[in-house]
Amino acid sequence: MSPLVQGMLTIVIGVGGCVGYFYLSNLILDKIIFPAKGDNPGININRANLVRPWLFLFPAMAALGLYLVYPVVGSFWRSLYNRSGDDFIGFGNYQTMFADQGFQVALFNNFLWVLIVPAGATFLGLLVAQLTDRLKWGNIAKSLIFMPMAISFVGASLIWKFVYANNSDIGLINALRDFFGASEPLDVLQVQFWNNFFLMIILIWIQTGFAMVILSAALRGIPEETVEAAIIDGANPFQVFFKIKVPQIMGTIVVVWTTITILVLKVFDIVYTMTGGNFGTEILPSYMMSYMFRDDGRATAVAFVIMIIVLPVMIWNIRQARAEMR
Amino acid sequence: MDNIAGTKSSLGWAVNISVVFLVVLWLIPTVGLLVSSFRDRDQITATGWWLSPFAVEQNYQVSIPAEEARNDGEFFVIEGNIFSGGEGEVLRFGGRRAAPTEYAAGETADLRRDRTLTLQANGDFVYRNPEEITRDPNIYYSTATPPSFSLDNYRTILFSNNMDVAFINTFTVTIPATIIPILIAAFAAYALAWMDFRGRGFLIAMVVGLLVVPLQLALVPLLQLHNQVGIGQSFLGIWLAHTGFGLPLAIYLLRNYMVGLPRDIIESAKVDGATDFQVFTKIVLPLSFPALASFAIFQFLWVWNDLLVAKVFLPSTAESWVMTVKIADDLLGSRGGDWGILAGAAFISIAVPLVVFFTMQRYLVRGLLAGSVK
Numbered sequence: 237m238s239p240l241v242q243g244m245l246t247i248v249i250g251v252g253g254c255v256g257y258f259y260l261s262n263l264i265l266d267k268i269i270f271p272a273k274g275d276n277p278g279i280n281i282n283r284a285n286l287v288r289p290w291l292f293l294f295p296a297m298a299a300l301g302l303y304l305v306y307p308v309v310g311s312f313w314r315s316l317y318n319r320s321g322d323d324f325i326g327f328g329n330y331q332t333m334f335a336d337q338g339f340q341v342a343l344f345n346n347f348l349w350v351l352i353v354p355a356g357a358t359f360l361g362l363l364v365a366q367l368t369d370r371l372k373w374g375n376i377a378k379s380l381i382f383m384p385m386a387i388s389f390v391g392a393s394l395i396w397k398f399v400y401a402n403n404s405d406i407g408l409i410n411a412l413r414d415f416f417g418a419s420e421p422l423d424v425l426q427v428q429f430w431n432n433f434f435l436m437i438i439l440i441w442i443q444t445g446f447a448m449v450i451l452s453a454a455l456r457g458i459p460e461e462t463v464e465a466a467i468i469d470g471a472n473p474f475q476v477f478f479k480i481k482v483p484q485i486m487g488t489i490v491v492v493w494t495t496i497t498i499l500v501l502k503v504f505d506i507v508y509t510m511t512g513g514n515f516g517t518e519i520l521p522s523y524m525m526s527y528m529f530r531d532d533g534r535a536t537a538v539a540f541v542i543m544i545i546v547l548p549v550m551i552w553n554i555r556q557a558r559a560e561m562r
Numbered sequence: 563m564d565n566i567a568g569t570k571s572s573l574g575w576a577v578n579i580s581v582v583f584l585v586v587l588w589l590i591p592t593v594g595l596l597v598s599s600f601r602d603r604d605q606i607t608a609t610g611w612w613l614s615p616f617a618v619e620q621n622y623q624v625s626i627p628a629e630e631a632r633n634d635g636e637f638f639v640i641e642g643n644i645f646s647g648g649e650g651e652v653l654r655f656g657g658r659r660a661a662p663t664e665y666a667a668g669e670t671a672d673l674r675r676d677r678t679l680t681l682q683a684n685g686d687f688v689y690r691n692p693e694e695i696t697r698d699p700n701i702y703y704s705t706a707t708p709p710s711f712s713l714d715n716y717r718t719i720l721f722s723n724n725m726d727v728a729f730i731n732t733f734t735v736t737i738p739a740t741i742i743p744i745l746i747a748a749f750a751a752y753a754l755a756w757m758d759f760r761g762r763g764f765l766i767a768m769v770v771g772l773l774v775v776p777l778q779l780a781l782v783p784l785l786q787l788h789n790q791v792g793i794g795q796s797f798l799g800i801w802l803a804h805t806g807f808g809l810p811l812a813i814y815l816l817r818n819y820m821v822g823l824p825r826d827i828i829e830s831a832k833v834d835g836a837t838d839f840q841v842f843t844k845i846v847l848p849l850s851f852p853a854l855a856s857f858a859i860f861q862f863l864w865v866w867n868d869l870l871v872a873k874v875f876l877p878s879t880a881e882s883w884v885m886t887v888k889i890a891d892d893l894l895g896s897r898g899g900d901w902g903i904l905a906g907a908a909f910i911s912i913a914v915p916l917v918v919f920f921t922m923q924r925y926l927v928r929g930l931l932a933g934s935v936k
Binding site (some may be wrong): 240243247251254255258259262268285286289294295296297302303305308310311314333334360363364368370371379380381384387389390391394397401403404405406411441444448450488502508509521525528535537540542546549554558 | 741
């Protein structure tokens, strides 16, 4: 059976199964287990309404539990075992990993990524949002800058491979160098240390649109009176922006910043496609993938380190959500 | 606010110019890829894509036959036309491989050991050598080739490189992985938004927490699980995985939207005797269409563009490669230097997301805002 047919069948089974499950389970609950008639219909209705939320929630919770909660525990457990998974070695994987120079490089690079990509994308996003705010063709400009969001990391990497190409007749960077009199083309992806920044530019290029969209909405939400008052008091446009607007959207800036930070810790595609982790560009996600299928113990240990780095953001998010619900 | 003195200041010009600059900067890489994907592979390496509307100067080399040499007393001379009857226009030429375009057409080149070479723009050459000519001399020259754009790269990549299979695979992975989580999440989101039960707050907090769980954690344990229950690396496996990974965002987005629906409608329906199931299917689901569309676009783009999950949960054989894997693992290795093919492949893989993006941008933006702005 071709995968395409299989896919159609899965849609039918999946959707039909879901609809069938929800319909039938509700029907059974109302008609058979707690029917709203007989001796005590009132109590039965109340009982049915106690159970019903769990009928609605069950498929989602089962999937979440299996595909996201269990792996956190499962990964940690697996990381305590050796490569083949039959020997318990405690924190052995973590010990060898932290001693491994490749890991240290990846950790350091990842630190740079987390520092620079969210900062760069948020700053540029804010800049574009502010500049296009009162522009007639602002929406077109925004939509064009937003476009890279639709492109896969692999596609974006290929696009930038052209820009960085080690040939002044293909790569823009080397064409510019050539124009300004450099004699030899330079492979920017092999320039130790700085190549990390060339890879970061790709992610900044993608994420600026995201930051821009959200910050632009936040800028629109600023009460006009505050801006008007500042202008009447004689503030120049820069003062209005930095002293009136930015402080009012600080909360949104933080949200954008953390969202991009989380993303940075997930993206292995760019490093994988551009350099394959060579020339000192490894980051944790790509370092993990280099052990995937080879040494599951080590791979899960790396994944768990990523989890620990994400943990503060997760806790902060949960607290925000709870505060909001009150 | 436009009527406030000072807002339409002298900065207007500067703002326009800087936005134009930024937009151009953002577009250039993609435009370069698009232009390159239509160019001939020889032309791609000959000039940059930014020069593609102009004729390309390409270098060639010909050997002229030594046996046609005649002795005019002082020199051994070979005469002829390098195009051998065909058309062409010589721009520059040279007699050494190291400097193939040393002289302009029509000049006389002084080569080593008193030899001379004259090459006219129409291809006529005169080669003189004081000694007898034993080996065929080489002439290096460049001609202007008019720009050529074609769909050849796309034809090659689609029909002889199995990109068509990868394209269909990507579709096969994406559609079920987009549709199935929506339904599951919608029911859960309704329960979390409009039903009262103990533990609701905890579950919402859990969904928010799971939003940021790094995908990497899930790979090893789930692949193991899939192998144990017999799913293994297969399309079914990747559909399940994407469904699981997409659920937190789906539930979160949909719940945020559903909470904002007017309470009156839902309560009056309940007073009229509608069950929760009816309220959900007849009122909440239709009203939530914008949120459903937002999530669908998110999930579609995410699954279509994904490399990590596809690498882990699909078999690593050529017939089940999706496009991202095909490009990253196959084309970049085997066709590394073939820029035209790479550009074509990349553009095939980003074309569908771009169409979705530009037609449904409204919903995408709305979803982003619902997901992050508080």
